[in-house]
Amino acid sequence: MTQPPEQPPSGGYGAPPNQPPQPPSGGFGAPVPPTPGYGYPQQQQPGPYGSGPYGHPQQPGPYGQPQQPGPYGQQPQQPGPYGGHGYPPPPPPQFAPPQPPSGRGPFKGRPALLIAAAVAGLLVVGGTVWAVTGGGDDKKPVAEKSGSPTATGTSGADDPANPGDGSGDGGKDPENLNEGRKSGEAKVLWYKEAPDAPGSGADAPGMWITGRTAVKAAYKEVVAYNVGDGNPTWPTITFPQKICAVTPEKSADGKIVVAYMSGVSDSAKCNHLQQLDLNTGAKGWTATVADGDLFDSALSIGLTVTGKTLMVGRSQSGVAYDLATGKQLYEKKKYGAACFPSAFAGGSKLLVVSSCGAGSATEHDEVQELDPATGRTKWTKAIPKGWTVSHVYSVDPVVLYMTDSDDKHWNISTLKSDGSVRSQVDSKASFAPGCGTFDDDLQGCADVAVDANTLYLPTAATTGPNQIVAIDLATGKEKWRVKSPADESMLPVRAEGGKLIAYVEAAYDAGGQVVSVPTTGSSHTTTKLLQMPAGTARIESSFFSRDVDYVDGRFYISSTRLNGNDDTKEKLMLAYGK
Numbered sequence: 070m071t072q073p074p075e076q077p078p079s080g081g082y083g084a085p086p087n088q089p090p091q092p093p094s095g096g097f098g099a100p101v102p103p104t105p106g107y108g109y110p111q112q113q114q115p116g117p118y119g120s121g122p123y124g125h126p127q128q129p130g131p132y133g134q135p136q137q138p139g140p141y142g143q144q145p146q147q148p149g150p151y152g153g154h155g156y157p158p159p160p161p162p163q164f165a166p167p168q169p170p171s172g173r174g175p176f177k178g179r180p181a182l183l184i185a186a187a188v189a190g191l192l193v194v195g196g197t198v199w200a201v202t203g204g205g206d207d208k209k210p211v212a213e214k215s216g217s218p219t220a221t222g223t224s225g226a227d228d229p230a231n232p233g234d235g236s237g238d239g240g241k242d243p244e245n246l247n248e249g250r251k252s253g254e255a256k257v258l259w260y261k262e263a264p265d266a267p268g269s270g271a272d273a274p275g276m277w278i279t280g281r282t283a284v285k286a287a288y289k290e291v292v293a294y295n296v297g298d299g300n301p302t303w304p305t306i307t308f309p310q311k312i313c314a315v316t317p318e319k320s321a322d323g324k325i326v327v328a329y330m331s332g333v334s335d336s337a338k339c340n341h342l343q344q345l346d347l348n349t350g351a352k353g354w355t356a357t358v359a360d361g362d363l364f365d366s367a368l369s370i371g372l373t374v375t376g377k378t379l380m381v382g383r384s385q386s387g388v389a390y391d392l393a394t395g396k397q398l399y400e401k402k403k404y405g406a407a408c409f410p411s412a413f414a415g416g417s418k419l420l421v422v423s424s425c426g427a428g429s430a431t432e433h434d435e436v437q438e439l440d441p442a443t444g445r446t447k448w449t450k451a452i453p454k455g456w457t458v459s460h461v462y463s464v465d466p467v468v469l470y471m472t473d474s475d476d477k478h479w480n481i482s483t484l485k486s487d488g489s490v491r492s493q494v495d496s497k498a499s500f501a502p503g504c505g506t507f508d509d510d511l512q513g514c515a516d517v518a519v520d521a522n523t524l525y526l527p528t529a530a531t532t533g534p535n536q537i538v539a540i541d542l543a544t545g546k547e548k549w550r551v552k553s554p555a556d557e558s559m560l561p562v563r564a565e566g567g568k569l570i571a572y573v574e575a576a577y578d579a580g581g582q583v584v585s586v587p588t589t590g591s592s593h594t595t596t597k598l599l600q601m602p603a604g605t606a607r608i609e610s611s612f613f614s615r616d617v618d619y620v621d622g623r624f625y626i627s628s629t630r631l632n633g634n635d636d637t638k639e640k641l642m643l644a645y646g647k
Contacts, residue, residue: 246605254580254602255645258623259299263641264290266631273641275315276616276627277347279323284347285627285642286312291327292641293350296623299644303350313339316372316379317512318416320392323347326372326379328358340367342381344395354395361386361402371511373415378441380419385409387421389444399444408435412511414461415441422458422511425451434458436469438488448488456480460504461511463519466491466542470502470514483524483542492545494524498538501529503560515616518561518569523548523588525561525569537561537571539588551586551593555579559595562619564588572617572624575601575609583619599624601645608640622646 246257263273264287271288278284282302284293291306310330319325325345331338338360344353358367361383371382378398379390387401387410401410401421408425419441426432434452439445452458455474462468467484481494503516518525524540534553537560541548553559557574564570568585575581580601586593601609601624614630627642 246608247602249604250602253600255599255624255647257602257605258297258644258646259294260608260640260644261285261292261294261299261642263287263628263631263639265635266633266639268633268635270633271311271631272313273628273631274312275317275325275327276618276625276642277319277325278618278620278625279319279347280621282347283625283642283644284325286315286327287628287641288312288631289329291345293347294642294644296621296644297646306345306350306352308343310337310341314370314372316374316415318374319347320374320377324353324374324392326374326392328370328372328381331357338367339369342390342395344392353393356390356395358383358388361400371413373413373419373512375415375417375419375441378419380413380415380441382410382413385411387413389441398442401439401444406431414464414511416464416512418464418467420461420464420467422461436467436484436488438467450484450488458511460502460514462502462514462517462524466519466521468519468524468542481524481545483545492542494540494545496538496540496545496547498526498536498547499529500526500538501535501558502526516560518564520564520588523564525564527558527560530558535559537569537586539569539593549593551595554584554595554597555582557581559584562617570598570619571595572619575606577610578606579603580606581609583624598622599645599647605643608643612640612643 244260246260250256266288273285273287275286276283278296281296282293283296284291289308289311291308291312293302293305294300295302308327308329310332312327312329314328316325316327323346325347327343327345328339329341329343331340338358340358342356342358344355345351346353358370358381360367362385365383365385367383369384373380373382374392377392379392380401381388381390385403389398389401390396391398401413403409404423406426407429408423409427410421410423412422414420414422419439421437421439423435423437424432425435431454433454434457436450436452436458438447440447452471456471457474458469459472460470462470462481467488469480469482469484471480471482472478483491483493485491501516502514504510504514516527519542522542524542526538526540528536528538530553533556535558536550536552538550539548540546551559553573555573555576557576557579559571559573562570562572562583567587567589569588571584571586573582573584580603582597582601583599584595584597586595598619599622609626612626612628614628616627616629618625623644623646625642625644628640631639
């Protein structure tokens, strides 16, 4: 049975002005009027994130605390025609926007429109009128033999860009990027250029680092380079169509799954799966993901790995596979009173976000933790009506970022192991968690780090250095702040071993830095681990859509989007070390 949605405290997280606050009553709090919810009001600000104090400091905040500015400090990006959670159906290729690497269903965020159309008997999707019929057969994804569809490989010797002897673009520094390197600066280990992409651009999702190999997806290829010298470690794998989704994380034994399109037409789907071994480049099992019930599409999908399970998210359901064999394990489908799974978050735990009761008085989101092996529900958390789970900052502990229906308020909540509320963030900072241009990737916030007890978020820079704020997950209060050691922004990478690893961005004439910050004790000053050279600052600073990582003393930065410009060679990946 679907749990009734909990409501936030009336006086907290955005109660209407001039209305006296009411005392909270456990959980997310007592019921509130249908006007602004329990989030922080956000202001429209200049620039991509903006800054500035909230204009009504005396408005009550969470649980009676003063109201604070939102994490972005500006009006959030407005949802598109399919809402904040969803992918729109792919437009014609020449106008195709970049697709996020992890899927939220195309109908997520506008379920009321979907239900209303179903009641009327017709639905318009992508300019096509669909007749609404009842039920429909349950179509199962079919696990196929390895090699169908075929992913072709080319040896390094056959690849002119990477001949395998270090003389191509990258290995042995053919561009003399280390010329003029100063004492104390890191050296460029290798540099790689991107494959040709169409004029409309192409995605380059994912970056996976093992002890020996750095692996990168770009357009129709997956390439692998030796972490030390950049020489190919296994042949380039070329797919027949463009890559449309990847598993952001690798499994414990170095496996990933790549999805690619079924064709190039407007109706092509992101439904072909290929398992890969990062250590050897071996192609494992393949599968084709079928559509589910009516309106449950595989036009775009999201991929997550939790333990030995691959979860493939369609628009209104999820299909779980054994990551090692490709065997289908179970489906997570509609449950309760019209709850449709719309997005999944993986890692050390498996979460699902569902839309429930669309178009009804009880319309709300729900978050569940699933047993990745069986699909059994461990707990269910009903989100107050009018609020959308936009991002998952962490799955363990569970940290959710939510916005209200008007995108004017926000809430960051940490849940306990049983799904109940542990804390809600109360901070004066304006945060910039790097969630990308498209607000529909559940785990797409790159500049966030979380450990067992602390959330680390960067502030939005206005003039001069920004800060990283450490927030106590037990209370939602700030613990400490640390200022960037340079004029450029400092961004969290990960928290591990009692230290926060952070990347200080490059300037046009100054290389970036990798620094560490002690997370315990009374001192939280930065220690420089790697100083990137000034000689490559122009290249480093021009990775606008990027992924970064710091592993075994090496720093990697790669493009996540190719613009398809034929006039110049595009950069793909750059690696630094001592």
